[in-house]
Amino acid sequence: MRKLFWLAGALCVSLQVTFAQSQRYPIIPYPQELQAKPGVFAITPATKLVLPEDPSPFVTETEQLQLLLTQALGKPLPTVAKASKGTIVMRQNPALAGEEDYTLDVSTGQILMTAKTPTGFFRAIQTLRQLMPPSIEDARAADLKLISIPAMQLKDHPVYGWRGMHLDVSRHFFSVNYLKKFIDLLALYKMNKLHLHLTDDQGWRIEIKKYPLLTSQGAWREFNNQDSVCMQKAVDNPDMAIDTAHIIHKDGKTLYGGFYTQEQMKDIIRYAAARHVEIIPEIDMPGHMMAAIRAYPFLACSGEIGWGKSFSTPICPCNESTFAFAEDIFTEIAALFPSKYIHLGADEVEKTSWAASPLCAEVMKANNLKTVEELQSYFVKRMEKFFNSKGKTLIGWDEILEGGISPTAVLMYWRSWVPDAPVKAAQHGNQVIMTPGNPLYFDGTPDRNAIYNVYHFQPIPKGLTAGEAKHIMGAQANIWTEYIPSEKRADYMFMPRMTALAEVLWTNRNHYDDYLQRLNEQYKRLDLLGVHYRLPDLDGFTEDNVFVDKGVLDVKKPLTDMTIRYTTNGTIPDEHAKALPAHYTITSPETIKLAAFSPAGNRGDIYTLRYRKEAYRKATVVKDARPGLKLDYYNGVFKSAAKIKEQSDSSMRVNNAIIPEGMGKGGGAFGARIQGYINVPVTGIYSFYLTVDDGGILYIDDQEVVNNDGWHAPFQKSGQVALEKGWHPVKLAFVEGGGGYTLKLEYSVNGSKLQPVPDSWFGAGR
Structure with missing residues (x-):
């Protein structure tokens, strides 16, 4: 017993020393x-x-x-x-x-x-x-x-040479001043690459002197369906409001957009260079070119503008005028950007118009091309030769593997549902930059797992030898801005997640608990730098809460100097709302909205907590339950977990709420129902936390407990239920839309620490 006390005391002292050192040397990324x-x-x-x-x-x-x-x-x-x-x-x-x-x-x-x-x-x-x-x-x-x-x-010294961030300025536009602020944050945390996504269907953002319509027309649009979603969300979150600085009124129309002149971009490049950040431009083609085709219709094979089966109409790789246009553009881009790299994009290309084009049939025959994928490779390789003539190296998204890749192109891996893409490229001798959607797409709304997931990302994919692994240049996180309409929202989406990636790529050691302590020391600095970062998560509740006699809201503050404010009338809490007391008692059903505020007034997530009164749900008698749960698999595309078809395609047993490896082979869509019984060891209020990508719903005693439905990136939602000790029917409906899935079920009881639900709790009938 004395030895046990000694070990506990030694551990306590060790933690105190680590914490003290984190405060004394709060450096991110931590030095080697x-x-x-x-x-x-x-x-x-x-x-x-x-x-x-x-x-x-x-x-x-x-x-x-x-x-x-x-x-x-x-x-x-x-x-x-x-x-x-x-x-x-x-x-x-x-x-x-x-x-x-x-x-x-x-x-x-x-x-x-x-x-x-x-x-x-x-x-x-x-x-x-x-x-x-x-x-x-x-x-x-x-x-x-x-x-x-x-x-x-x-x-x-750094472990990886490519430590990058990507910013999409096409879907929503960002000012010169914001780009400089973004660069300052990269530099502070020793990131060294800024990948600017300058063109897409929704807007052309860089001046091209030879083709002025690209910006006079292509840089502006009427509000689209993505803007509408942002406007709807802005009702509850002001950060989702469209930035009025980028709205104009012209010819009786309200237009959104903007672009950088070449002189403005030269200023941004100089600013970045002084902070040792390299800017890599991306002009995305042959797909994602609707803004350009609208201005210059000759670029499409048929002259049509619109959408095919999956993506927008691409430019035509079978017409020499297309190559003349592209080479003119990249001549100006190569002269403007000193980086040795130019990103061609070459992802998500809708090839149906090529397949239907008689001109493309002739080009494919003349060049012995068997498929439209090889036709895309033909386009990419021609552009790479042109880049090389300008002293530049081509980067492309991992679709450039399809149809064949040249040995000198750099592959940027993003499709996490194609795990062998970076392996094949590295084994082929190509340089690879890792940007997998999970966890490095920072446009996915962050939750309490977001920083952990980024910090534990491994840049070297499985399946490479030590020699092949040297082809992994590093990694970057991507910010796609369809639903990021303001600078404040952009700050929230990438900070502080970027600091976790910075430490992964610079230090490449697991100091996670120590990192979190050092991160806490960074927030005051970010406040003074005017960064609208995401505040640490609040604990002590779920979205849907229950109480039997009375409930107590006891929020655990992750930062001592933050203030938690709340409302009970449905309004969003602001800096004038009441401060939440240490122990807030609930005796009748009500809805509480609360948010944390930093000393500088930065507001964190807005939480809506619904409280309802219920009795403990009676346990069920289950005889001879076998360990595990039954999983029914449903092949097909299901937009909602509530709408999975009735007849399953196959069934199996699983130990827990898990999806066995291999389902949805090749990144395909599917649905699953996992059901049986859960045996809770004590009577109490159970909180369940369901993290899914894409959608899922948890039912206990045939009643919905957590609804995390719909297609979305990995995100956690939670709910509570009052359970009597013993067996209770449990069902989890799950849908995967394609592209790789996440499913994780955790719990706490009566306010205990969050932890995975043990396998031993689950059972199924014989």
Whole structure:
């Protein structure tokens, strides 16, 4: 027993030390090597700066460091020639291996910062910045007299060279200022690539001087069905409102849109380059080109504009005028963007118009092409040769594998339901960037599992040898903006998820609990930077709650300085709503809306909690139950879990609420019903949490407990039920729309910790 107490005490001390170190060194991404030391170095207005022996390559980085210190101290540091006590020393170190490598040696008497390149110094400065108090981010704050930097020895370098974010500016448009803010956040967390999706069916966003109609017409649209969805959601969430800055009135029409002139884009590129972020342009073709075809109808095989079976009409790869158009565009793009990469897109191409075209039949015959997939490959390979002539490397979405891929193209993997795509590409010798939809599509609404899922993402796919794995350049997260109509909503969707990805790609070690502690230290900084991030999840309730005699709402605050406000009249809580008391008692059915607010006024998720009174549901007598549950499989497409057909195609037993591997082979759609009994060990209020992709409904005692129906990305919903100890009928209806599925069932009882439902609780009749 003494040994047990000793172990518990040792664990408690260990956790306290880890927490203290997370507060002292709240760096994201965490460095490869950090040796903590006692004491601090005090930066004051009297501190002096020692520049590298040859300062000329590092002028920009020196200015950035001085700007940071000026904002904190009120004036730049004086520079001196020699290192001594009380100095910050920047020293070039050619012996460091990588372009981004750096070291920081902080003692009570000096800070020594070394790097081989300007990029390395910039990364070191961002680490130093995160060690400074968040108040330095506020240019209006009073000048500090002293900044304490904790002593340490630090050696750092990234594991992956491609650490990226993607932003779709076509579906919804974002200002120049927002792109700069976005770049600043990438730089702060050592991300180094910004993939700009500049064109799509919904809008053309970059000026092309040879084809002015692309922006004078193609950059503007009347409100579409995606805008309508956003407007409807804006009733309950102001962040979903269409940004009025991008709305104009012309010729009696209300139009949405915008574009970047080439001069504006040059300014953005310069801004990013100074922060060591490379911008990769994407001009998506041959599909997703409706905005261009509307302006220049000759681009389509038949001149038609619209939608085929699945996607929009593509441009015609069988007409030389199409290639002339594309080459003209990419000539301007290649001259504008200094990146060695250009993204061609080449995904989701509707090929029915090609199959019906007599001209395409001639081109396919002349080039010995057997399928329209090979015709797409013909287009991609011709464009790649043109890119190469401009000194550029082609990137394409993973559909470029279909019909054959050249050995020099870079593949961007996104279709998680085609898991062998990155493996085939790497084995073929192609470079690969990982962007699988789950978990790296940040347009999927985040839930309590979102950060965990990103942090535990493994960039190297299964099935590669160590040599083949070297073809994985890194990864990026993608933000598609069909349903992201404002800058605040964009902030919410990618922050703080991006910080988890930053640590995966830079550090590539699992420090998850420590990461969460360091993330908590980042929120004040994000507040001062004006980031409308998603606040941490609140706990202590579900969407649908029950009570027997009375209920108590006891919300666990993840951040001590947040305020939780609530309403009971159906209105959305704002900064003037009442603060939720520590223990809010419910004695009759009611609906509560609540939201957390940061000290800066950033509002978190709006939770709607419905409370109803019910008695404990009586247990059922079940004799000779076999372990597990019965799963009925239904082949086909079902938009709703409530509308799965009656006759199953096959049945099997499963141990839990799981979908066995191999169902929906090839990423196909299907439905499933999992049913039997659940044996709860004690009488109590049970909370069930259902995470699904695409849709699912949980029933207990033939009554709906959690409704997470409809096609959507992985998302968790929850509900409560009052259960008497013993057996209760349980059923889970699940639908998968194609593209890879998620199904996870968790529970808590009487407010306990969230955990998976044990296999031993389930049983089925014989």
